Amino acid sequence: MLLLFTGIVSMLCLPLSVVGAADVRDALIYKMEILIPPKEGRDETADILQIENTVADLKDIAVIFAFKELGRPRIVLVLEVEKACSWPQLTSFLSRKGYEYSVVPLSLCSDYAHGLGVKLPHDLWTYSFKDGNLTMVTKIFPVGDLTTTEYDERLKLTFEQDRSILETGQKGACFRVLAEYPVKLVYFAPVTPTQIQAIEKILLAPGMYENEATRIENLASYTAVCQGD
Known part of the structure; x- marks a missing residue:
């Protein structure tokens, strides 16, 4: 590496x-x-x-x-x-x-989505999160026996779901890892239990992608606590 x-x-x-x-x-x-x-x-x-x-x-x-x-x-x-x-x-x-x-x-995921024909405005995403329950989610999209068209359609559906979630008021940021295939997307977002339930309903699509979630916190929040602020 x-x-x-x-x-x-x-x-x-x-x-x-x-x-x-x-x-x-x-x-x-x-x-x-x-x-x-x-x-x-x-x-x-x-x-x-x-x-x-x-x-x-x-x-x-x-x-x-x-x-x-x-x-x-x-x-x-x-x-x-x-x-x-x-x-x-x-x-x-x-x-x-x-x-x-x-x-x-x-x-930026918005740029990638645009290339697939999905309008996902940059201003829907958030690039500053308050302290709270934050998560980093990595989505990997297996190719399997999908054709290129079918694979692109799967990604388009994912971005359309992202747009629906963001339009409900959910905050988040999304990036595509370049030079990675199968496609890998990285999300950062604040998530509460209520929001998790709502998102799970929208994303109920087994087999579409593999998820890996990691709990995170703002680095500044961690260091502030450690300094006794």
Whole structure:
């Protein structure tokens, strides 16, 4: 994964005439996951605070989301990278500290849905969540014996369901993982028990996709509590 990531960064540091504007545009958003491995004498809270401060000071890299998985020392970041050559300011820090990390490029689900013929306006999504019950859901769409048309129809139906859910007032954000096949979508959303029941009714379609849900919290909320604020 790290070799692939290094290759991506190297390509993006080339002039636009070499890489192509479309590729650069698609690679502006990334999901980074950072795992702090257990180590004798390690202060996990102090490490997480240092990561938060380092991320906040990044140049040419804007933080869209910063979450911590509940019950695990794993941080999930969604970053908008203005200049890909700025990556070393973060990756060098992580490597020096001995943290494990992975990076995947993302694109907005609205853009992907538009390409499939589904109108899913950008302003339906939310890119800032209050503290509360937050979740990260990864949907993987198996290909099976579906034709390309049937596969696209399955994705279109999913985005139409997303639109219906968002129009009820549910908040959320959605990204497609680029260069992944079968298609993988990543959602972030606040979810209450009542909302879960409503969503389950809409999404009652066994076999359409595989779900993996992870409870998360805003990184700032975690670090604020740990500092006694």
